[in-house]
Amino acid sequence: MPCWNSNQYEERIDRGVCKIEEKKAGNRNMDEMQRPIGVFDSGVGGISVLRELVALMPNENFIFYGDSKNAPYGTKTLEEVRKLTLADAEYLRSRNVKALVVACNTATSAAIHILREKYQKEIPVIGIEPALKPAVSVKENPRVLVMATPMTLRETKFHNLMQKFQDQAEIISLPCPGLVEFVERGELSGEALEHFLKNLFAPYQERKVDAVVLGCTHYPLLYEAISDIMEGKVTLIDSGFEAAKEMKSFLTREDRLSEADGKARFYVSDSVDGFEQLGGRFLDKDINGMIEKIDIEKYAL
Ligand code: DGL
Numbered sequence: 001m002p003c004w005n006s007n008q009y010e011e012r013i014d015r016g017v018c019k020i021e022e023k024k025a026g027n028r029n030m031d032e033m034q035r036p037i038g039v040f041d042s043g044v045g046g047i048s049v050l051r052e053l054v055a056l057m058p059n060e061n062f063i064f065y066g067d068s069k070n071a072p073y074g075t076k077t078l079e080e081v082r083k084l085t086l087a088d089a090e091y092l093r094s095r096n097v098k099a100l101v102v103a104c105n106t107a108t109s110a111a112i113h114i115l116r117e118k119y120q121k122e123i124p125v126i127g128i129e130p131a132l133k134p135a136v137s138v139k140e141n142p143r144v145l146v147m148a149t150p151m152t153l154r155e156t157k158f159h160n161l162m163q164k165f166q167d168q169a170e171i172i173s174l175p176c177p178g179l180v181e182f183v184e185r186g187e188l189s190g191e192a193l194e195h196f197l198k199n200l201f202a203p204y205q206e207r208k209v210d211a212v213v214l215g216c217t218h219y220p221l222l223y224e225a226i227s228d229i230m231e232g233k234v235t236l237i238d239s240g241f242e243a244a245k246e247m248k249s250f251l252t253r254e255d256r257l258s259e260a261d262g263k264a265r266f267y268v269s270d271s272v273d274g275f276e277q278l279g280g281r282f283l284d285k286d287i288n289g290m291i292e293k294i295d296i297e298k299y300a301l
Contacts, residue, residue: 033258036061036265037247038092039101042084043071043184044275045218046103047282049128052244053101054264054283057257062264063095066279067296069269072180073106074149074216081151083300085111089119090299091267098256101247102127103217105148105239109155126247130215131239132161136169138211138235143170145204145234147226148215150175176200176216183218186278189225197229214238221282266291 037057039050043066050064067073067088073081085107092100100123102108102115108127115125130152135144152158153173162171179200182193212234214220220238227236251257264287268275272291280287 032098033256034061034260035096035098036063037099037101038063038065038089038095038097039103040065040067040088040092040107041104041217042066042073042106043068043180043218044278044282045180045183045216045221047279048217048220048238049101049103049240049243050264051283052240053247054262056241056244056248057251057262059258059260059262060251061258061260061262063092063097063267064264064279065091065267065294066275067269068184068271068275069296071184072149073104073110074151074180075177076151078110078151078155081106081110082114084296086114086118086301087296087299089115089125090301091294091296093119093123094299097123099123099247099251100125101243103240103243105129105152105216109152109157112157124247124250126243126250128217128239128243129157129161130213131237131242132165132171132213135211135213135235135237136165136171141169142210143172143208144211144213145172145174145209146213146215147174147176147179147219148213149180150177152215172204174200174204176219179222180216180218183221183278184274186274186281188222193222193225194229197225201229209234211235211237264290267294268292269294269296 037060039046039062046066050062065088067084070084089100102112105128108129112127119125130146130148136142153175187193214236223236266279266287268291272293276288276291
């Protein structure tokens with residue numbers, strides 16, 4: 001393939017420099033492919049998306065950022081979440097990522113359009129939203145519960161999504177303020193969580209529910225506890241796999257998949273110790289010594 005337009009190509013062949021240019025371009029592409037994919041969430045929940053990304057693209061390098069100091073996002077104001085989300089993205093951009101995954105439904109609903117406007121020319125930005133499509137297909141006219149943060153369920157993005165599917169199912173919003181905190185504390189079982197979930201689902205125990213959408217990336221980390229409360233009778237659906245698939249098809253289409261031995265690095269805005277234990281447990285991997293604390297305020301716009 002000519003490395004210049006045809007005239008320049010001929011000229012440069014004459015001068016014998018084209019091969020060198022081609023070689024340089026080749027190296028540049030290798031570097032480009034090995035640039036990490038940036039993934040962020042308000043805290044440890046985004047790990048449920050990261051593990052899908054790693055499973056689907058084991059050769060990619062990843063930088064995960066969890067804004068644990070500012071979690072939860074879902075009960076903050078829209079303005080606050082937009083500001084935090086922009087700082088998260090700015091931090092990852094400063095790490096030279098080749099793509100951005102917003103592993104947070106709340107941040108996606110509050111700010112994906114702002115992030116796309118700001119970064120999409122340079123890097124692809126992929127968000128995440130409650131997986132209604134597979135949920136409404138579990139059977140004909142199912143009853144679907146959508147668990148998410150108050151902000152995700154309140155924002156226009158979700159209302160538009162719900163409208164698309166509401167003739168195929170009864171879709172019920174179930175805001176879950178307080179649930180993210182259990183995950184951030186590492187409290188994935190026990191009496192307090194059981195009590196919380198029982199109260200949350202009490203109105204739906206009698207009305208038969210067919211599917212529960214885990215519309216917050218923290219909730220897949222409570223899969224067992226939620227499944228136990230629903231006595232294993234419903235299908236639990238999360239969106240991490242869909243986001244990972246979308247990222248993989250983008251990189252495949254653009255021929256930008258890495259061929260290296262993939263590595264992940266972790267950054268948090270709060271305690272490294274807490275994240276080390278939880279993140280490691282969710283990834284089923286020892287991540288000790290792979291986490292650093294950063295000062296996210298430096299990236300606020
Ligand atoms: N994990 C996030 C989500 O998917 C954010 C939860 C929160 O911080 O409230 O919505």
